[in-house]
Amino acid sequence: MIERVGVVGGGTMGAGIAQISAQKGCQVLLYDVNQEALEKARQQIEKRLKNLAAKGSLTEGEAEEALQRIICLTDLEKLESCQLVIEAAPEKLELKEELFAQLDQICPPETILASNTSSLSITRLAARTRHGERVAGLHFFNPAPVMKLVEIVKGIKTGERCVQQLIQFVKKLSKQPVVCRDTPGFLVNRIARPFYNEALKIMGEGLADVEQIDRIMKEAGQFRMGPFELQDLIGIDVNFSTTVSVHGGFFGESRFRPHPFQERMVHSGQLGRKTGGGYYHYP
Amino acid sequence: MVIITTRNKRYAVILGDHPLAEEWRILCQKTEQFHVEDVDICLAKGIQPDIIIETTNYDLEKKRADLLRARPLIADDTLILTSVLAVAATEAASWLENRGAGQVVGYATFYPLGERKVVELAPALQTDPPFVDRARSFLELLGKKPEVVGDEAGLVFPRILALIINEAAFAYMEGTATAADIDLAMRLGTNYPQGPLAWADEIGLDDVYAVLSGLYRALGEERYRPAPILRKMVLAGWLGKKRGRGFYRYDNGEIREHD
Numbered sequence: 001m002i003e004r005v006g007v008v009g010g011g012t013m014g015a016g017i018a019q020i021s022a023q024k025g026c027q028v029l030l031y032d033v034n035q036e037a038l039e040k041a042r043q044q045i046e047k048r049l050k051n052l053a054a055k056g057s058l059t060e061g062e063a064e065e066a067l068q069r070i071i072c073l074t075d076l077e078k079l080e081s082c083q084l085v086i087e088a089a090p091e092k093l094e095l096k097e098e099l100f101a102q103l104d105q106i107c108p109p110e111t112i113l114a115s116n117t118s119s120l121s122i123t124r125l126a127a128r129t130r131h132g133e134r135v136a137g138l139h140f141f142n143p144a145p146v147m148k149l150v151e152i153v154k155g156i157k158t159g160e161r162c163v164q165q166l167i168q169f170v171k172k173l174s175k176q177p178v179v180c181r182d183t184p185g186f187l188v189n190r191i192a193r194p195f196y197n198e199a200l201k202i203m204g205e206g207l208a209d210v211e212q213i214d215r216i217m218k219e220a221g222q223f224r225m226g227p228f229e230l231q232d233l234i235g236i237d238v239n240f241s242t243t244v245s246v247h248g249g250f251f252g253e254s255r256f257r258p259h260p261f262q263e264r265m266v267h268s269g270q271l272g273r274k275t276g277g278g279y280y281h282y283p
Numbered sequence: 284m285v286i287i288t289t290r291n292k293r294y295a296v297i298l299g300d301h302p303l304a305e306e307w308r309i310l311c312q313k314t315e316q317f318h319v320e321d322v323d324i325c326l327a328k329g330i331q332p333d334i335i336i337e338t339t340n341y342d343l344e345k346k347r348a349d350l351l352r353a354r355p356l357i358a359d360d361t362l363i364l365t366s367v368l369a370v371a372a373t374e375a376a377s378w379l380e381n382r383g384a385g386q387v388v389g390y391a392t393f394y395p396l397g398e399r400k401v402v403e404l405a406p407a408l409q410t411d412p413p414f415v416d417r418a419r420s421f422l423e424l425l426g427k428k429p430e431v432v433g434d435e436a437g438l439v440f441p442r443i444l445a446l447i448i449n450e451a452a453f454a455y456m457e458g459t460a461t462a463a464d465i466d467l468a469m470r471l472g473t474n475y476p477q478g479p480l481a482w483a484d485e486i487g488l489d490d491v492y493a494v495l496s497g498l499y500r501a502l503g504e505e506r507y508r509p510a511p512i513l514r515k516m517v518l519a520g521w522l523g524k525k526r527g528r529g530f531y532r533y534d535n536g537e538i539r540e541h542d
Contacts, residue, residue, distance in 0.1 A: 148471045178465075178468045179464060180459050183454075183457070187459065187464070187465055188469065190450065191447060191465065191469055192447070192472075194447045195447055207434075208432040208439050217440060220400070220439075220440040221443075223476060227443070254504065254505045255450065
């Protein structure tokens with residue numbers, strides 16, 4: 001059973017993964033190169049745990065204990081003692097490759113090395129290690145403490161023991177694991193593409209407008225949000241780059257071809273709620 | 284107060300043996316304003332119905348044959364609603380030529396109709412505008428909310444959902460994950476009301492395939508190419524819940540196992 005977890009990267013995802021792991025009883029070593037980033041992550045986690053205690057989801061004692069279980073550090077070597085290291089660094093290939101090469105040197109061969117990447121090949125990251133059988137994807141969804149799903153991604157060399165241990169770990173976090181092969185976009189980001197892409201195409205063909213498409217998808221399809229509202233929430237730039245990444249990963253398979261209008265929206269700087277407007281206006 | 288007697292009831296003819304045909308029949312009868320009459324009886328008695336509702340998607344030859352067979356029943360004011368999951372309304376209307384083409388309005392919805400509050404409508408290029416208004420009023424009478432959109436196979440919701448299902452089917456066929464994990468991922472990872480493969484089983488794989496192959500045929504774009512596994516499952520008769528087997532196997536409508 002995994003009890004000692006390293007998390008690499010103190011950004012939103014790293015902090016969220018550290019928090020939920022600590023809440024569920026794991027000892028957590030949270031690493032970041034940047035002391036300030038660690039400080040911010042710690043504050044964010046503390047605030048969230050206090051909110052959970054205030055809501056009654058945790059007792060004050062549990063929240064305090066969870067916080068105590070997280071040790072922040074800027075020395076990657078210290079992750080040596082972990083049974084599982086989850087890399088949640090920024091989504092840059094060279095950076096992640098370098099981290100995997102270092103972790104491979106630092107951690108004993110039985111330590112599982114997982115990446116929270118949403119778009120990079122697990123097989124490619126594993127190639128930078130000597131023990132590819134202990135490398136897998138562990139893709140959490142934002143916000144990590146809340147979202148139930150975790151995709152466990154099997155690279156070409158990933159071992160069955162590694163997969164089984166990760167399944168147990170995800171269950172320990174009270175989350176739902178799904179296992180998938182290392183393919184572009186994994187499951188969710190790939191299968192959700194047509195929700196946005198085809199909506200854009202229908203709009204582009206002049207068959208229906210943004211509001212009508214959103215309304216139909218909610219009222220006829222029972223989707224919680226329409227494809228355009230949801231892009232505004234996610235960020236049209238983020239959504240566009242996911243599509244570009246999956247399209248590229250499948251060598252230009254036309255099912256994933258991004259819509260030119262979506263790129264124009266990105267060019268316009270109207271990126272959704274975060275900029276006060278996207279397909280809709282947010283005063 | 285309007286007293287509805289049998290005498291001033293209007294006639295509705297429903298074409299095809301799609302599960303939606305039965306749903307349309309029940310909805311029409313519930314209004315107490317329609318006699319739902321068999322096409323043969325209408326032909327024999329020379330009854331010209333107020334409305335003709337056509338339901339076939341997968342078998343386009345049958346769809347065309349059904350519409351042409353009902354063609355003698357078309358009066359100047361007969362509204363013709365045709366399912367446009369697999370063809371544009373403009374194409375279906377073209378089959379009727381000078382008798383009824385201007386009276387065709389396409390509709391698109393997936394089974395079960397009973398659960399759908401909204402039904403999409405699309406006029407053919409040839410449609411006379413008053414028939415669109417009549418189609419709207421008819422749906423409202425049945426308790427449905429009409430949404431009028433532009434005409435292309437699958438309209439909006441069925442088209443987008445069919446493409447999501449197609450992608451899930453490709454992922455399944457390629458061995459990316461099990462059907463159950465694909466469905467779990469989409470329900471929990473992005474809040475879909477149902478997993479796409481279980482949803483396909485509920486709709487009927489033949490209709491999902493009809494939308495995809497209809498778009499593929501009409502638009503000629505590779506993005507609409509149906510996943511080969513869908514084609515094979517339809518050919519094998521694994522159409523989903525209604526046949527006890529699709530991506531999952533069913534006992535009395537409950538999932539028994541998945542492959």
